[in-house]
Amino acid sequence: MYDPTQIEKKWQAQWEQDALYLVNDDDASPKWYSLTMFPYTSGDLHIGHWYAEAPADTYARYKRMCGYNVLRPIGFDAFGLPAENAAIKRGIHPREWTLGNIANMTRQLKSMGSCYDWNREVVTCLSDYYRWTQWFFLKLFKENLAYRKKAPVNWCPSCQAVLANEQVEDGKCWRCESQVIQKDLEQWFFGITKYAAELANHEGIDWPEKIKIMQRNWVGRSEGADISFLLEKPAKEYDSIKIFTTRPDTAYGVTFMTIAPEHPMVEYITTPEQKEEVTAYQQRSREKNDIERLSTEKEKDGVFTGAYCYNPLNDDKIPVYIGDYVLISYGTGAVMAVPAHDTRDFAFAKKYNLPIKVVIASPNYNGEELSQAYIESGSLINSGRFDSMNSEEAKKAIAEYLTVLGKGGPSVNYKLRDWLISRQRYWGAPIPIVYCNSCGLVPVNEEELPVLLPEKAEFKLTGENPLKYNEEFVNTTCPKCNRLAKRETDTMDTFMCSSWYFMRYTSPHSPDAPFYKENVEKWMPVDLYTGGAEHAVMHLFYARFLTKALRDMGYVNFSEPFSRLFNQGLILAQGGGKMSKSKGNTVTPDDLVIRVGADAVRAFLMFIGPWDQGGEWNDAGLNGISRWLQRIWSLVIENYQEQTLNEKDTRDFVRAMHRTIAKVGDDLEKLRFNTMLATLMEYSNYLNKVKTAGSVPYFIWQEAMKNLILMLAPSTPHITEEMWQIKGQLYSVHQQAFPQYDAELATEEEITLVVQINGRVRDKINAPIGLTAQQAEDLARSSEKILSFTEGRQIEKVIYVAGRLLNIVVK
RNA sequence: GCCGGAGUGGUGGAAUGGUAGACACGGCAGUCUCAAAAACUGCUAUGGGGUGACUCAUGUGUCAGUUCGAGUCUGACCUUCGGCACCA
Numbered sequence: 001m002y003d004p005t006q007i008e009k010k011w012q013a014q015w016e017q018d019a020l021y022l023v024n025d026d027d028a029s030p031k032w033y034s035l036t037m038f039p040y041t042s043g044d045l046h047i048g049h050w051y052a053e054a055p056a057d058t059y060a061r062y063k064r065m066c067g068y069n070v071l072r073p074i075g076f077d078a079f080g081l082p083a084e085n086a087a088i089k090r091g092i093h094p095r096e097w098t099l100g101n102i103a104n105m106t107r108q109l110k111s112m113g114s115c116y117d118w119n120r121e122v123v124t125c126l127s128d129y130y131r132w133t134q135w136f137f138l139k140l141f142k143e144n145l146a147y148r149k150k151a152p153v154n155w156c157p158s159c160q161a162v163l164a165n166e167q168v169e170d171g172k173c174w175r176c177e178s179q180v181i182q183k184d185l186e187q188w189f190f191g192i193t194k195y196a197a198e199l200a201n202h203e204g205i206d207w208p209e210k211i212k213i214m215q216r217n218w219v220g221r222s223e224g225a226d227i228s229f230l231l232e233k234p235a236k237e238y239d240s241i242k243i244f245t246t247r248p249d250t251a252y253g254v255t256f257m258t259i260a261p262e263h264p265m266v267e268y269i270t271t272p273e274q275k276e277e278v279t280a281y282q283q284r285s286r287e288k289n290d291i292e293r294l295s296t297e298k299e300k301d302g303v304f305t306g307a308y309c310y311n312p313l314n315d316d317k318i319p320v321y322i323g324d325y326v327l328i329s330y331g332t333g334a335v336m337a338v339p340a341h342d343t344r345d346f347a348f349a350k351k352y353n354l355p356i357k358v359v360i361a362s363p364n365y366n367g368e369e370l371s372q373a374y375i376e377s378g379s380l381i382n383s384g385r386f387d388s389m390n391s392e393e394a395k396k397a398i399a400e401y402l403t404v405l406g407k408g409g410p411s412v413n414y415k416l417r418d419w420l421i422s423r424q425r426y427w428g429a430p431i432p433i434v435y436c437n438s439c440g441l442v443p444v445n446e447e448e449l450p451v452l453l454p455e456k457a458e459f460k461l462t463g464e465n466p467l468k469y470n471e472e473f474v475n476t477t478c479p480k481c482n483r484l485a486k487r488e489t490d491t492m493d494t495f496m497c498s499s500w501y502f503m504r505y506t507s508p509h510s511p512d513a514p515f516y517k518e519n520v521e522k523w524m525p526v527d528l529y530t531g532g533a534e535h536a537v538m539h540l541f542y543a544r545f546l547t548k549a550l551r552d553m554g555y556v557n558f559s560e561p562f563s564r565l566f567n568q569g570l571i572l573a574q575g576g577g578k579m580s581k582s583k584g585n586t587v588t589p590d591d592l593v594i595r596v597g598a599d600a601v602r603a604f605l606m607f608i609g610p611w612d613q614g615g616e617w618n619d620a621g622l623n624g625i626s627r628w629l630q631r632i633w634s635l636v637i638e639n640y641q642e643q644t645l646n647e648k649d650t651r652d653f654v655r656a657m658h659r660t661i662a663k664v665g666d667d668l669e670k671l672r673f674n675t676m677l678a679t680l681m682e683y684s685n686y687l688n689k690v691k692t693a694g695s696v697p698y699f700i701w702q703e704a705m706k707n708l709i710l711m712l713a714p715s716t717p718h719i720t721e722e723m724w725q726i727k728g729q730l731y732s733v734h735q736q737a738f739p740q741y742d743a744e745l746a747t748e749e750e751i752t753l754v755v756q757i758n759g760r761v762r763d764k765i766n767a768p769i770g771l772t773a774q775q776a777e778d779l780a781r782s783s784e785k786i787l788s789f790t791e792g793r794q795i796e797k798v799i800y801v802a803g804r805l806l807n808i809v810v811k
Numbered sequence: 812g813c814c815g816g817a818g819u820g821g822u823g824g825a826a827u828g829g830u831a832g833a834c835a836c837g838g839c840a841g842u843c844u845c846a847a848a849a850a851c852u853g854c855u856a857u858g859g860g861g862u863g864a865c866u867c868a869u870g871u872g873u874c875a876g877u878u879c880g881a882g883u884c885u886g887a888c889c890u891u892c893g894g895c896a897c898c899a
Contacts, residue, residue: 021899040898422897521882536893607825625835677835680834759878761829799829805880809880
């Protein structure tokens with residue numbers, strides 16, 4: 001009998017003792033960097049983590065067996081909001097909570113029998129790591145890629161604290177249920193938009209199409225024109241309204257302007273009569289988030305500011321509105337409105353009784369009033385010198401004409417915004433900046449890093465940033481003039497920590513650099529990066545940005561961090577929905593490992609379906625896998641006895657072995673673990689039959705057993721190591737080469753010819769390989785079944801698919 | 812709302828435009844047993860016909876289309892899941 005518990009513990013200890021999975025940087029074999037998105041230190045690993053890790057481990061092991069020097073590191077993403085929530089709720093320090101979770105998760109990860117190199121472990125909340133996160137901040141600051149500007153945050157006026165989106169429920173604070181408002185704070189940004197064009201381009205990397213599309217949409221490139229509309233009454237520094245449009249061809253049809261309610265010019269251009277209404281509207285829009293504001297379901301509304309501006313093309317006098325469907329963060333925070341040719345503007349114009357001026361004629365337009373916006377292309381009318389041009393030509397011509405007028409010109413706009421990295425929270429890497437009364441904003445000297453996160457922190461129920469009240473932390477001296485100064489109390493977005501951890505793995509202990517150039521350039525880019533698709537835009541985007549920024553600073557010689565990306569699916573809780581601790585619907589692998597062993601759990605997770613699909617959790621099939629491993633054990637360990645040898649059986653036997661090796665290798669290469677295991681099950685069922693018959697020679701049987709163990713080794717590492725040893729083979733099975741197949745021996749001796757009449761299967765005939773079309777037809781016509789269908793009917797056409805199928809079309 | 816996926820037996824799923832349901836789970840029947848469990852063997856999409864080997868029809872979310880042939884390609888729709896910038 002096979003006892004997984006005992007075997008698994010034994011081999012895990014043995015592998016650790018023998019340092020079987022420690023990676024040697026100097027190994028001359030070709031490198032393979034296999035990486036799974038490191039886990040967040042949320043407490044326990046649930047089955048979803050295993051679903052992410054086990055197949056990836058199997059693939060890494062397969063690559064080792066194919067002769068690669070495989071780097072498969074592991075670490076923890078350890079800063080972030082949940083640790084702080086735990087601190088507030090349970091009175092436990094975030095550090096203690098986080099390190100406790102890491103200890104538990106490490107134990108769980110080790111119980112899986114993975115080939116991680118634990119000597120390279122990285123933990124982002126430890127100062128020997130975040131020191132370098134801060135160092136990157138300073139480098140970006142030096143390159144003018146880190147800067148400060150005002151940006152809105154979710155603000156709870158009652159708690160006097162900034163809330164994460166997660167902490168806002170239906171527009172209310174999750175703690176005290178006060179109405180949350182948008183409040184402007186001076187915050188830190190990274191200049192990610194400078195790389196917009198490059199980030200939208202995924203040339204040379206093998207990523208899922210859907211992720212590339214999501215990232216391109218995230219960048220949101222659009223071509224059009226900038227146009228300046230001169231204000232009737234310039235106010236302060238604002239003498240005109242600048243807009244971006246993708247439809248410069250409709251610019252003669254502008255009948256009003258809409259600017260974002262939070263646009264700074266609103267204060268200055270609003271007339272006294274409109275002040276009250278405008279202020280009330282601004283107040284209301286602070287209570288909405290961007291998704292609500294952009295929703296096309298809700299009716300668009302706005303308020304007249306009392307101000308007017310002029311269309312530079314035809315001098316039309318145009319009223320200026322504010323409307324919350326215009327976002328300050330996109331484009332210039334202002335849009336021109338052409339109700340005749342934009343659905344949203346049309347509805348707005350109808351609502352407020354604004355003129356609708358047609359400037360693009362549809363093919364059969366006769367000058368009648370529009371009942372809805374005409375948003376297609378057409379030929380221009382009421383557009384001065386551009387009349388009768390078509391939209392496409394006019395877009396260019398009008399944009400160029402604006403350049404001549406000095407009122408704008410062709411332009412490219414991106415939806416992408418700069419990356420807001422400021423967090424008004426404790427549990428993150430402090431931003432290494434000091435504010436000095438005489439020198440202003442001063443970066444901390446590199447040699448002074450890390451700016452240590454103080455241990456002492458008072459967590460208020462409201463969630464206010466404890467750093468603000470820690471005088472020892474806040475009060476410091478200016479790095480420039482040495483006078484008293486104050487520290488920045490914002491910490492960095494944890495996405496900054498996870499934007500470079502994969503490079504740290506290449507030189508995990510380097511004390512004087514984030515990584516050594518030689519190491520990072522040996523291992524990077526990551527050959528296969530796996531993780532959830534929920535990171536499609538943020539993490540994956542920021543990591544690409546930082547890589548490109550580091551390249552331009554000369555720290556690395558590659559542009560893309562991840563050569564190939566694969567997204568495994570999501571394991572949903574039983575009954576649907578995401579697994580989460582708060583819902584109490586998580587499934588822990590620990591109980592399953594106790595029940596059937598890690599090998600069975602690994603194989604089960606790979607068998608339940610295509611890896612990129614995920615699905616609702618259900619362990620109904622787990623016992624089946626466990627039984628299969630038991631059968632494999634008996635098959636391999638219990639003696640084989642030759643009985644009556646049979647030549648045909650032996651030929652079939654050898655062919656089955658080679659065909660299985662080919663299919664298993666191919667499936668592994670394509671990350672199709674479910675069909676790989678199905679193939680092995682089919683093969684083991686077949687082997688059991690042959691064993692009963694005893695019709696193949698002993699030495700060939702033994703070869704099949706060896707290859708079976710080797711093919712299974714990446715998936716179920718413990719049982720295979722044990723069987724390998726019992727079979728008297730050299731330790732370790734995980735240092736052996738993956739079996740090779742012989743294409744000739746794998747070739748079938750005969751085929752099944754499927755014969756169809758009008759596309760319906762009517763007969764199946766065994767036939768030799770290499771059948772010609774004529775031979776196939778003759779064969780089909782000799783079948784009685786086929787004759788009964790063709791008799792008395794006229795054959796119109798015969799289609800032959802070589803070696804597979806013959807379709808006879810009759811009338 | 813916008814963007815991106817996914818829909819196949821009782822269940823998870825398989826299927827280079829070419830035999831739909833591989834491989835499993837579950838169920839049913841049998842072997843073994845005093846009995847049960849375990850293990851093993853067989854059957855298991857639906858409907859009809861036949862004692863039977865078998866045979867006919869229907870069938871991959873819905874409705875159209877392309878094709879000798881569609882789960883696979885095209886269009887529209889329905890359902891469902893993920894992302895939308897402070898959960899990570």
